[in-house]
Amino acid sequence: MSADPIYAEMPFDQGDCFQLNKNLFKDEYNIIDPNPFLTTEYGIYQWCYCKKTDSRKLVKTIRKSTDPKSDEPVLILNNIHTMQYLDHPNIAKMMEYFNETEYYYIIYEDYVGGNLLSKMINKGGNPEQMAAVIIEQVLSTFVYLHSKNIIYRFLNHNALFCDDQLTITFLEFGAAKRIQHPIQLAIGDQHYQSPEMINGFYSFKTDIWSAGVLLHFLLSGAMPFDGIMTQSIKNSIMRGIVKLEDTFDWDKIPEAREFVQKLLNFSQNQRPSASDALKDRWIVRAKQKKQAVKMNPALTNLRKFQKCEVLVEAIIMQIVQMTLTQDQKREIFQIFQEFDTNRDGKISTQELIEGYKKYQTSTKLEDKDIEKLVQKIDSNGNGYLDYTEFLLACQDKKKLLTVEKLKMVFAQLDVDKDNALSMIEMRRIFGGNRISDKNWSNILRKNNLQQKTVLSEQEFLEFIIKTIQNGHSFQ
Known part of the structure; x- marks a missing residue:
């Protein structure tokens, strides 16, 4: 380890790698399919092709408001900056974003899969076991979000992304909000709204209610509360009587039925927290049936x-x-x-x-x-x-740290393809405010780069390899 370690400046956080890209989206990405695979009131989701890395990514496109007095830009940017530091295996990872005249474009990692329901149908197997796998991940994500004082408010069966192994990904965070006290605005899919949200005064337990609605739907194929029009749905929810569908035999899964009723307790004070819900015997029993996981290497x-x-x-x-x-x-x-x-x-x-x-x-x-x-x-x-x-x-x-892969990093960062990276951009991307002026000067001095304003690919490789050798040994 070097005598003057860079990491002593400030902690490194994965969210720091998420950056505003000042170029145009169309110059760096192509939309693969113009038909969105997910459309919400907060934006549309499409697959796109990254020209720099020759790889598929996910893009969320948000149309900007035309009202000059709208506070929408502030809300969207606040939401982006909050979400960039979320680090959970079931939450989509943002990579960069574009802020253009008419649109915001948020780039995510590539994900393999599709709609939750279609994946469950295609996979086949025990519906109860599959529902348990899904709902455990949902509740785990809520434990994480609630620990950060973030309420989700947008859970529904159409908005969850799912792969062939039933690993789910939360994509849409437009309704998510960091709160310190109960809030009032009703939001999200009406079938998933809790009684307290309809009444206009709710907090984190509203997410637990929506998890109960989702679980009921995954097990029985029906919503727990009837209604076609908005008011009839609300009336059904406010009656607080969970409809256990006649066409589905709930008596065959008594523990699951009991768990659904706990999550859909009309009183939010008696509803379990996400953490307590994960301790329910139905969830615990489902976890015990999981296949063994390979740990090495x-x-x-x-x-x-x-x-x-x-x-x-x-x-x-x-x-x-x-x-x-x-x-x-x-x-x-x-x-x-x-x-x-x-x-x-x-x-x-x-x-x-x-x-x-x-x-x-x-x-x-x-x-x-x-x-x-x-x-x-x-x-x-x-x-x-x-x-x-x-x-x-x-x-x-x-x-990981091979010459070939370091060249890939250089190619991704070399936006204008002129085989050069500016030293200012290097510091912004790889260090930001975590590296003091003194330490950055020391880095440049040790690599004889004090007079350099740009680095070629070869200079970049030599710079990174020398930094690795000086500050790190792989044993």
Whole structure:
């Protein structure tokens, strides 16, 4: 490790890699299919092709208001800046955004899958087991969001993205809001609105109600509250009587029926929190039926983790985003879930200790060694392993930090394709305010780059490789 470590300046957070792209969307991306696969009141979602990386991405397009007095731009940008630091395996990862005259374009990682219902139908199998897999992920995401004082308000069966293994992804966060006290505005799908939302004074428990509506629908294929017109739906909800569909035999799944009724308790004070709901015997029983998860070599890489400079961490993040396949991400996601026993979207030191005792048999680690390991991996300093921290720590960095992959990073950053990166842009992307003027000057001095304003590809490679060698050793 170098004597003057860059990472001592400020913690590295995965959200720092999300940046405003000042170029035009059309110059860097092409829409693959003009027909959106998801349309909400907050924007449309389409697949797009990234010219720089020759890869598919997901784009959300938001049309700007034409009213010059509208506060919509402030609300949208506040929402973007809040969501960029969310780090949970079931929440879509934003990569960059464009702020143009008529539209905002938000770019996400590529996701393989489609509509939740179509995936469940095509997969086949035990509907109760599949519903349990889905709802556990929903509640886990709510535990995470609520711990950050964020209420979601947009859960419905049409808005969840799902892959063939029933791993769900929350895409739409236009209705999400950070709150400190109950709020009043009714929002979201009417069938999923809670009684307290209709009454005009609600908080986090409204998300639990919507989870109950979703679970009822996944199990029976019917909504728990009748109605075609807006008022008839509201009247049905306010009567507070859950409709257990006559055409579905709820007596065959008594624990699931009881759980649905708990989530749809008319009194929000008696409704469980997301954390308590995850402890329900129906959820616990469903978890016990999961297939065993392969732990190695991810745990080996985790055990050998060495602290990186901020610059190197940012580059590793870029490489992982560009090269990790959906199957590889799914494997890490499953391992993360095994360690995250309370499903709050992060791994505590105690959870990692217990997980290692359960799964790692070839190499024993003492509790104190695991405590030190958490301190090294915890790059943002919040005392836990967030999902992206865990994801990066499970990678074999020798295989990631190759010349070929560093060239891919350069190509992605070389927007105008002139084989040059400005030093100002380098600092903004890889360090930002986390690197002081003094440390940045030291970096340039050590690499004889004080007089450089731009770097060629070869100079970029030499710069990064030397930084890696000076500040990090892979053992």
